Amino acid sequence: MSDAAVSPLAPKSFPELPPVAGVQLSTLAAGLRYQGRDDLFLAFVPEGSTVAGTFTTSRCPSAPVDWCKKLIDSGAGRALVVNSGNANAFTGAAGDAAALATAEAAAKALGVQSSDIYLSSTGVIGEVLSASAMAEALPALAQGLADSVPDKWRASADAIRTTDTFAKGASAAIGDTDCSIVGIAKGSGMIAPDMATMLAYVFTDATIAANDFQRLLREGVESSFNRITVDSDTSTSDTVLGFATGAGSYQYSDSTEATFYNALEAVLLDLAHQIVRDGEGASKFIRVQVDGAETDHAAQRIARSIADSPLVKTALAAEDANWGRIVMAVGKSGEAADRDALTIQIGPELVARDGVVYEGYSEERATEHLRGQNVDLFVDVGVGRGSSSVWTCDLTHGYIDINAGYRS
Amino acid sequence: MSDAAVSPLAPKSFPELPPVAGVQLSTLAAGLRYQGRDDLFLAFVPEGSTVAGTFTTSRCPSAPVDWCKKLIDSGAGRALVVNSGNANAFTGAAGDAAALATAEAAAKALGVQSSDIYLSSTGVIGEVLSASAMAEALPALAQGLADSVPDKWRASADAIRTTDTFAKGASAAIGDTDCSIVGIAKGSGMIAPDMATMLAYVFTDATIAANDFQRLLREGVESSFNRITVDSDTSTSDTVLGFATGAGSYQYSDSTEATFYNALEAVLLDLAHQIVRDGEGASKFIRVQVDGAETDHAAQRIARSIADSPLVKTALAAEDANWGRIVMAVGKSGEAADRDALTIQIGPELVARDGVVYEGYSEERATEHLRGQNVDLFVDVGVGRGSSSVWTCDLTHGYIDINAGYRS
DSSP states (O other), X not given: OOSSXXXXXXXXXOOOOOOOTTOEEEEEOXXXXXXXXXXXXXXXXXXXXXXXXXXXXXSSOOHHHHHHHHHXXXXXXXXXXXXXXXXXXXXXXXXXXXXXXXXXXXXXXXXXXXXXXXXXXXXXXXXXXXXXXXXXXXXXHHHTOEEOXXXXXXXXXXXXXXXXXXXXXXXXXXTTSSOEEEEEEEOSSXXXXXXXXOEEEEEEOSBOOHHHHHHHHHHHHHTTGGGEESSSOOOSOOEEEEEEOOOSSXXXXXXXXXXXXXHHXXXXXXXXXXXXXXXXXXXXXXXXXXXXXXXXXXHHHHHHHHHHOHHHHHHHXXXXXXXXXXXXXXXXXXXXXXXXXXXXXXXXXXXXETTEEOTTOOHHHHHHHHTSSEXXXXXXXXXXXXXXXXXXXXXXXHHHHHHTSTTO | OOSSOOOTTSOSSOOOOOOOTTOXXXXXXXXXXXXXXXXXXEEEOOTTOEEEEEEOOOSSOXXXXXXXXXXXXXXXXXXXXXXXXXXXXXXXXXXXXXXXXXXXXXXXXXXXXXXXXXXEXXXXXXXXXXXXXXXXXXXXXXXXXXXXOHHHHHHHHHHTOSSOSSOEEEEEEOTTSSOEXXXXXXXXXXXXXXXXXXXXXXXXXXXXXXXXXXXXXXXXXXXXXXXXXXXXXXXXXXXXXXXEOOOSSOBOOGGGHHHHXXXXXXXXXXXXXXXHHTOTTOOOEEEEEEEEESSXXXXXXXXXXXXXXXXXXXHHHTTOOOTHHHHHHHXXXXXXXXXXXXXXXXXXXXXXXXXXXOTTOOHHHHHHHHTSSEEEEEEEOSSSSEEEEEEEEOOOHHHHHHHTXXXX
């Protein structure tokens, strides 16, 4: 938790997250790095629960990511242990040993196998997580397990924060069943495409086979976390894990797939948007929609090129309708675009059509849109039918303040 | 020219550039956008001069870039007209017409063909360059032509500035002949790989065939302008042009290629470094050297990933030896790296070896290096023999100040 004020884009309050049958939660202040706050989070699920997960594409992943990747193919698991303050990344063999020791201590405290324990660590890179501190804390952490009532969700979301200025949670009912999906997440910097830099955990009391859960989680991550960017930086620790306890009445079937997927995607997208809304220094929540590209993938690349451009982001921070920088970002994406068929729109205001400024364009009206907290940019590159969108935030002095002082 | 103070990384003074036989220069205040300063630059070279050029990879290039690309295959030309304040980019057919009108006006004033006239425009995107203002100014601009004495070089380097805080020039003798290569450049933002966002012009009194000149210019740009980055943004207008008058004694031959190339590369590299030193808001001049990659290309991609990372750049601005962010940037590059064989060095200080912190590492000594204006980062990713380097600058509040207010 940084000293920075709560993001101006934060939701008004933490949502009232419903209990998920079968899920038990616990948090603890172990003083690993932060003082006076919880820095450990434990979730425990019943035997027979299924687990799905997706992880960072970084070529230098953290020890806990390596650990989880080895387990995830089983599709099974009983618990999740997360610590904040230390990423246990770039810590070599000692980091792997700390991850193993943590899993073993958790397994012992919970009476399960170490291969049942998923791990995440978030915080500073390059310092080995203290295996003894983790081992020491785990019995008390396990002792604190209790049903996943709203206060417990809130405490869990708080325990995994690092530079986050607000706790992040979301939930959705699975159709009109009594089952739901609840998620918590952390992340505000080192956020970029391909999983962004974040941790997110979703829990459901639905019954769903591991392979179906994995497939739908991957699809949901693709259209949520993989379409946000704060600063184009990708973490060594990105992790999304899903746990399905099967303790509720909804049973997954092909015919009701949409019911389950819609709830899952809603939760993932809500959490992803909250991460952007907590983007370091963010003062605007920005959607970049690109149409008319050769393919959806090309549209995504163009949208990211716009969303990652420091020049576009600083112009938006200044509420400056400097759309020339959007043209620049389209051009540098490397994807096909017809300069003379390009259309650009800022909010409701048509700025350029067929590669030139639209005759009725009013910079005043475009600026009016940019003065709001929610900014929409639309670009049609005029060469095909590919379409995609990206969510991002602006680049302000606050980003530099936060990142020039994170460790001190 | 912005109101910003001169970059702290600027050279102490503009160099004394020697006259280049055959080259005539002129500048003029046409009031296209800026007031009280020259905004037009004209260079005129003798019949028989050879011309080489490389241009932006942007898919949305400016009208003058399109114009130059059509001419450059001829390898010939007589003049260069550059205006600052307006990029004549994303201006559709009207922009092309303005470019043509400018070339025609210049040709008439100089008594040559419009296909002899190379053009560049730099400044705000999306506004059509005034063809009538250009046509009106060109006779007086041509009238002002005079030998390329030092003061004329200085005036020319000043006339092409936009947000530059200092004028950029460099020269080198061609071996021990009486011939030389002189270059001027502009650029400080929208600087990125693949030509960076800049204009650079080199002039020599050597005699060199167009195809040799083109080949060597391309090679020189590859190892200079294509290895700098300020903000990862790529301009619509990047242009490097070379003019060889043949008015001096040096005649290019295969056996003396190195003599010519060394002088050319020295001038291009000097100009490229000056652009980084004028990086918007820059307070540090940073070299990122990557070794041990699969290929030189992979090393270049990893070096760029580090050099473009906002988290690395803000840490360096804060003189914070937060090397975990370097690991992050290596990981996100997508290139092969052996996490457990990674070596990182900050200046003379070995930080990490074999994937863990080096036992003798002193953060104090690393910080001491970061307190200087010149920062060297070395990374060995431990998988092969590929090697490359990139020059960049840090990311400071100054960058945001400049870019949030460029148009106003």
